[in-house]
Amino acid sequence: MAPSDLNTPNRPKALGLGVACQERIVFISVVIPTYNRQPILEKCLRAMEQQQFPDPTPVAGYEIIVVDDGSTDGTVAWLTAETAQFPHVRLVQQDHQGPAAARNLGVHRAQGDYIVFIDSDLVVLPDFLQCHAATLVEGQARLGQRVFTYGRVINTCNFDDPTSEPYKVTDFSQAYFATGNVAIAKHWLLQAGLFDTQFTLYGWEDLELGVRLKQLGLTLIKCPDAVGYHWHPPFSLAQVPKLIDQEIQRGRMGVLFYQKHPTWDVRLMIQMTWLHRVLWGVLTLGGQLNEKTLAPLLQWLIDRGKPQLALEVARIFLNWYNVQGVYAAYAEQQRG
Incomplete structure (x- = not known):
C-alpha cells in the first residue's frame, strides 16, 4: 500500500492574539504512529481533541497526524468512519514498516512549525500542548532557537481512568530525546536527517536521532507540566x-x-x-x-x-x- 493521506485540512490561520505573542505563534503537528492499538488510540485521540489554550497563547492551532503502520485490527476503518468526532485528525497510511518510517512520514506530511511526538498509547491532559508551547517560547527567549522540550510520562495499567495514576520513582527518565512525549521545531528534525529506518526491530531509533540532535547543539528543556499517561496492560x-x-x-x-x-x-x-x-x-x-x-x-x-x-x-x-x-x-x- 502506498502512503495515503485522508482528510487534509488547510492550515488554520493564527488566532486573534496580542501583539506580544504574534512573533512567537506556533502551529503544532502532533505525530502519532500506531499499529493495532485501536482501543487505547481512541482514548489518546479523544484526549488530544480536548486541548485548551488561554488567551493570549503562543499556539496558532494544531493538527493530529495519525500514521497507521499497516494495522490489521480495523483501526483505519474505525477512524475513517469517525472523522466527525476527530476534526483535528489527519489519517496517513503506509505498509507495515515500523515506527521510524511512520514518524518520518508523519513529519513530511506535517504542516506545523513544531512537531510533538507521542505514542498511540499515551493519554494527555487538556493543557498538554499549551505547556509544551509555552516552555518552548520561554526557552527560546532564554537560550536561543536550539531547544526542544520533553514532557513527563507516567506509566499506568488503568485503562478506564489512565490519568488518575500518580507519578512514581520508576517513571523518572534521563533520556535526552525520546518520542513518548517531546516537542521540537520541524526544521531541526529535517536538518538532523529524521529517524534512521535501519532500526527495523524494537528500540533505539529515537535515542539515535537524539545523538544527532545533540551534535547540532540542541538543548533539552524538561517540561514536567506536559503530562502524558502511558498505558500498558497489567503485567501477566x-x-x-x-x-x-x-x-x-x-x-x-x-x-x-x-x-x-x-x-x-x-x-x-x-x-x-x-x-x-x-x-x-x-x-x-x-x-x-x-x-x-x-x-x-x-x-x-x-x-x-x-x-x-x-x-x-x-x-x-x-x-x-x-x-x-x-x-x-x-x-x-x-x-x-
Missing part, C-alpha cells in the same frame, strides 16, 4: 515471551546504534559494558533466576494485586536477556 506471565523477544531485539538494535556512534556513552546506554554483564549476571545468578524459576514469585505478586512490582522483578532477567542479546549481536557483527 503470558507477556513474558514477548518481553524477552523485545529485549533480544533491543540488543540487536543497540549494536546497530553503537556501529553508528561508537562512543562510551552509547555503550552505557545499550548496556554493552563489563559492568552490565557482571551486574545482571550476579543478580540472575548467571541466568538461573529467569522466567521459569521466578514464575511462582511473579504469579504470587500478580495474584495479590501487585502486577507492577512483578514487572519490576521480571526486569532483572529481562535485562540479562538484553545484555546477552547485545553481545550475541556484537559477536555476529564482528564475524560478518
